[in-house]
Amino acid sequence: MELVVSGLNKSFNDNHVLKDIDLTIKSGQIFGYLGRNGAGKSTSFRILMDVFKADSGTITLDGKPFKPSDYKIGYLPEERGMYSKFKVSDQLLYFAQLKGATKEDATKSMHAWCKEFGIEKYLNQKLETLSKGNQQKVQIAQAFINEPDILILDEPFSGLDPVNSKIFQDAITNYKRDDRIIIFSSHQMSYVESFCDDIALIDNGRIVLEGNLDEIKKEMGKGKLRLRFEEPIDLKFLEDYTYTIEKDDVILSLKADETKETFIQTLLNKGIKFSMFMNYLPSLQEIFIERVGNQHETI
Numbered sequence: 020m021e022l023v024v025s026g027l028n029k030s031f032n033d034n035h036v037l038k039d040i041d042l043t044i045k046s047g048q049i050f051g052y053l054g055r056n057g058a059g060k061s062t063s064f065r066i067l068m069d070v071f072k073a074d075s076g077t078i079t080l081d082g083k084p085f086k087p088s089d090y091k092i093g094y095l096p097e098e099r100g101m102y103s104k105f106k107v108s109d110q111l112l113y114f115a116q117l118k119g120a121t122k123e124d125a126t127k128s129m130h131a132w133c134k135e136f137g138i139e140k141y142l143n144q145k146l147e148t149l150s151k152g153n154q155q156k157v158q159i160a161q162a163f164i165n166e167p168d169i170l171i172l173d174e175p176f177s178g179l180d181p182v183n184s185k186i187f188q189d190a191i192t193n194y195k196r197d198d199r200i201i202i203f204s205s206h207q208m209s210y211v212e213s214f215c216d217d218i219a220l221i222d223n224g225r226i227v228l229e230g231n232l233d234e235i236k237k238e239m240g241k242g243k244l245r246l247r248f249e250e251p252i253d254l255k256f257l258e259d260y261t262y263t264i265e266k267d268d269v270i271l272s273l274k275a276d277e278t279k280e281t282f283i284q285t286l287l288n289k290g291i292k293f294s295m296f297m298n299y300l301p302s303l304q305e306i307f308i309e310r311v312g313n314q315h316e317t318i
């Protein structure tokens with residue numbers, strides 16, 4: 020499957036929130052939709068889910084206009100949307116049946132996902148009596164229930180501790196299949212980095228970067244090396260280079276006419292001893308900061 024968003028625009032009064040958004044989201048992959056607070060991620064999802072109408076643009080699935088009601092969709096909205104006063108099992112069964120499951124299938128699926136997320140023991144409790152993290156896991160189970168073909172998760176990691184985040188990352192990874200589309204938004208780069216295939220970075224309503232994460236990293240690391248010297252060393256010999264220091268490593272940009280082999284040869288000729296050198300690959304956090312702003316506001 021291929022979900023294609025073209026030229027999407029959305030304004031709230033004079034606030035132009037989405038500006039000519041183009042995205043291609045393929046099945047069989049995990050697609051990370053990343054951006055700072057207020058960048059436009061949830062608004063994009065709400066348009067996908069038909070909660071809001073776009074002012075212009077199209078959304079197609081395999082070339083045909085996309086109508087969410089035609090597909091089995093699991094959606095974890097940012098505002099969550101389950102009822103705190105109702106019993107967990109009643110709500111999960113209700114959501115599963117809304118997505119077209121029979122009561123029997125809904126019950127099976129509910130038990131399977133609640134077991135996966137370790138929340139089976141809360142099925143008979145009201146949602147409001149659970150801890151915040153467990154409430155979050157119930158909300159996540161709601162999205163997975165009835166095994167949707169398209170899974171859309173808005174900030175799924177918020178409120179989860181590292182152990183539960185890992186359980187959930189594994190669940191997303193295991194859910195990946197050629198006939199399923201998985202999209203999630205986040206501004207928590209460390210969670211995204213480990214299991215995302217394609218990403219899009221939205222900044223102030225515009226897509227500023229899109230593609231395969233590994234390829235983006237290779238491209239952005241081109242012409243850069245990570246070096247570690249055997250012992251503390253005066254870096255004066257690098258004065259003609261642009262470099263930064265990261266803990267014990269030097270991240271250095273090669274000159275235009277230089278290859279890593281010629282650079283290393285130059286070091287060897289000078290008798291400089293180093294314990295490690297490798298092609299530099301930026302972290303997603305670094306890519307994010309370079310493209311859309313400063314660290315403090317993204318974590």
Ligand SMILES: Nc1ncnc2c1ncn2[C@@H]1O[C@H](COP(=O)(O)OP(=O)(O)OP(=O)(O)O)[C@@H](O)[C@H]1O
Nearest residue numbers: 031036054055056057058059060061062063097206
């Ligand atoms: N219903 C609405 N009415 C008016 N403005 C809205 C509405 N929903 C969103 N906005 C505005 O749209 C912009 C984008 O918001 P959105 O929630 O899409 O961002 P986001 O990337 O999901 O942010 P966050 O990471 O903080 O959840 C913001 O300026 C927000 O105030």
